[in-house]
Amino acid sequence: MKLLSPKDYAKVNAALQRVSFNNLFARSVVEHQISGQVFVDNTEAPESFYIVHPYGMSLLLGRSDDPVFNAAFKEHALNTNKSRNKHEWMQAYPNKWHLVLCELFGDKLIANAQNTGQQQHGIVELNSRVNFKFNIEKYQAVSHKSTAPGVAVVETDRELFRKMEGSVTPNFFWDSEDDFLANGKAFSLLDNNQLAATAFSAYMTSDKLELGIETLPAFRGKGYAAAVSAALIDFCISNNYEPLWSCRLENTGSVMLAQKLGFEVALTFPYYRLSN
The missing domain is CATH 3.40.630 (Aminopeptidase)
Structure with a gap:
């Protein structure tokens, strides 16, 4: 090669x-x-x-x-x-x-x-690998906002960008934080002012946005991933982006979250993990 x-x-x-x-x-x-x-x-x-x-x-x-x-x-x-x-x-x-x-x-x-x-x-x-197709009617039929006290969803700024940790965070998908802040989009969920989850544009075109989501371990199981993803999906709807979701079929958590947010399985195909 x-x-x-x-x-x-x-x-x-x-x-x-x-x-x-x-x-x-x-x-x-x-x-x-x-x-x-x-x-x-x-x-x-x-x-x-x-x-x-x-x-x-x-x-x-x-x-x-x-x-x-x-x-x-x-x-x-x-x-x-x-x-x-x-x-x-x-x-x-x-x-x-x-x-x-x-x-x-x-x-x-x-x-x-x-x-x-x-x-x-x-x-x-x-x-x-699974590709999903967004169904806006299914998404809008259910409220995904968190009603937990002390919870707020805000647009991700430079400080939150730097604080977010995990294996699926914006810094892995963009060349720099300046590049992401200028050309990407993200929302973060705060639990009593502590960063708990972020949903961000892993990739964007003029009319498509693929979601990436990370929830910090201490805040998992609270519905925060759905709430912060909904903020990014709402941004997509308001700005004429098609929200995209793809994941490994064996990642049942991601599959279930996608379906909860109105995504439907569109295509499944082989996915290879190459040796390290």
Whole structure:
């Protein structure tokens, strides 16, 4: 695989536009919204592509029958040289890639529906990814506001941006806090002036916004994720953004929260966890 120069990312556009599932994370790299990497088979006239978002999301797409590219990708996926210190969550398009990957990985490809522990080196785990479609009627049929005393939902400012901790926070999805504050959107829920949860735009286009949510451990189980997500969804409705939600099928908490907020399962497809 060859690293494509950012100045040539336009060469990815035609293939990326054909992808039928939510791929805003890949678009954010290709459209220079965040620093990432794009690997290709040929830098002059690429036909096979591997797009990596710095959070660890990745997309394999395009031509699937190039033996040289596929062999190099296998080495990357299995982290044979141990050059990668974290795993990647990969989607693939078109569907014929899944048969190719099954043959490519052989007995190194394992199903892991629970996936709660450390991943074994040299293994690719097969999970499922879910894309949801927002149903505004279902969302508006139920109130999602928190009535707990001392609770307030506010727009996320610089101080709250810096305070938010966890594995799904805006700093993982934007190049800098200045970039996020200028171009993104987030709301935070305060419990007696303590930061409890944040819902933010993980990715944005001119008409779509994908939600990211984090609740600090001490405040989980109180309905705060739904309340703060509702604030961001209301922003989407008022400003003509389509709210998007995607997650791993095995992440039952995220699936249940999405459905509580009026999202409906639209598409389910293979989702690969590449070895760290």
